Amino acid sequence: MTQLTEPVYYHQGELQMESSQIRTLAGKMATPFYCYSEARLLGNVRRCKDAFESRGIQIHYAMKANSTLHILRLIAEQGLGVDLVSGGEMQRALAAGFPASRMIFSGVGKSRAELNAAIEAGVGRLEGNQTESSQFNVESAEELALLAELAEQQNARVSVALRVNPDVSVNTHKNITTGQKGNKFGIDMERVCELCQHYADHSHLAIEGLAMHIGSQICDTEPYRAAIGKMMALVDQLAQEGVEITRLDLGGGFGISYGQGDALDFETIAEVIAAETERFHGTVIVEPGRSLVADTGILVSRINYVKAAEPRSFVILDAGMNDLMRPALYQAVHPIVTVNEAANGTAQEYDIVGPICESTDTFARSYPLSGDLQAGDLVAFLCAGAYCSVMNSTYNSRTIIPEVMVSGSEAKVIRQPVNQQTLMAFEQDMPAL
Known part of the structure; x- marks a missing residue:
């Protein structure tokens, strides 16, 4: 029972x-x-903040897990940022009270209209009072080229994190793996240096971060250790080539128990992330979704x-x-x-x-x-x-x-x-x- x-x-x-x-x-x-x-939602947010923010790690709620406006408002009121994967989600996030300065726009297939709307709304903008927790997580060279074109048209300068495919195997359902070769998500690690060098002096793009998301419903810390290790090695490689990475977006996917007992609690994964990124001197970001609302x-x-x-x-x-x-x-x-x-x-x-x-x-x-x-x-x-x-x-x-x-x-x-x-x-x- x-x-x-x-x-x-x-x-x-x-x-x-x-x-x-x-x-x-x-x-x-x-x-x-x-x-x-409501009590469980607020309690989950509090436990998440206690685990991550106490270690200097920023939290952006992955709203694809649940985008009902009332739930979004409750989360926004607790001071979390938000991770988006569509223009519609951006509209909901804005309506719920998330400022553009706390939005990360992810997603493998952002359209021209979505990118234009996000730039206009202020996502990733580096002017004015924009904080460093807003960015476009770009998933291909083609998307990066389009974003550069649109940012120039709007005379905006935007912050970019390149989403890397670290090719790490995870023990989860095949339909929710996102960080292995053959998945549609992310950029092969071999291409990251090339793109960073190509856009190094671009007047409207600033490649400041690296991002990853290796899958969902992961209950083991080892895939995170392996993936973060690859990301840190890439940060070092880029530094040797004169490219400074100041943000690491490590995604989410923290597993919860659906009655079987296996789960990855906030404190455990926060400790692992903090240890694996100890020598990184920039901003570390996570994007929990399911683990906050399921x-x-x-x-x-x-x-x-x-x-x-x-x-x-x-x-x-x-x-x-x-x-x-x-x-x-x-x-x-x-x-x-x-x-x-x-x-x-x-x-x-x-x-x-x-x-x-x-x-x-x-x-x-x-x-x-x-x-x-x-x-x-x-x-x-x-x-x-x-x-x-x-x-x-x-x-x-x-x-x-x-x-x-x-x-x-x-x-x-x-x-x-x-x-x-x-x-x-x-x-x-x-x-x-």
Whole structure:
């Protein structure tokens, strides 16, 4: 059975988040919906700051993990920077209160329009009061050339970090490795010196940093040690060629436990990073995403049917793969619990599925749940605060589901559902081209 801890726990047989009863929330709004704990989010940010900032390491939240405005505002209020991977994320970050001076623009395929908008907004600008924690993480020679052209057109001088592909193997799902040869991300280490020399005297670009991101959901420190070692060697090589690197952006990817126990806590990885960069005299940056928000959220769903079948019965939920994509995309398994606490007894194994007309709409197979499950019962997927709501889609013409934030015994909707009536309005009276 899944062991529950704060902020999600059973009280008198009912699942709660902080002091709010999940069944009560489900009685006030349609399922499925996402529900987050404000206390856990703020606690995670505090622990992250205690680990990294105490060692002089800057933190930029990787907002691709969860970009709901209310969550972004809470994180911005704690003084963190933000890591972006699209122009849309920049718009959200600005709306949430992140200044351009605390934005890092990453991403392998930034468009001309996105780069122009970011330069105009002030991302990476070296004029005025711009701090050294804002930059463009450039992933190719072609992108660097385009950024130089656009910065010159806007008469701006911008700070650049070259994202390096350190070719380090990590023990994670193949779909979330980003730092090995064959991945689309980053620049081969052999080309970095060439690019730094080519742009050494450029009037509108300043290559001041090196960046890396080796993957996601990494629970071992050794890949970080290996990758940072390669980055430090590259810093030394560049110094010998007269190129000074003043910033190292070491990415994120710190793994959390999805019920299996393995995780990489902030204090452990911060200690490793501090030790491996001890002789580096510039700014060190990390970009945690999942590790800040994953365990703050749950997905609440209602059972539509318990379908008798062989070799196992199906629990068919009202949540589908369009609401929670990770199992279909990464074969991820989220811990699943019933909202009413089952009495001690033998658990029965079920295949937990959704209503989408796809065989991949399967959350778990042979999953043990206790109690006499019936249609109408509520279940909750744990650790659903990262890479879940941001992947919502309307496949099968389904509603984009709402999100709720809990603070103690109070709860409020932080994202309204987006239903088909709203979406169809965008398809009416379309103008001619």
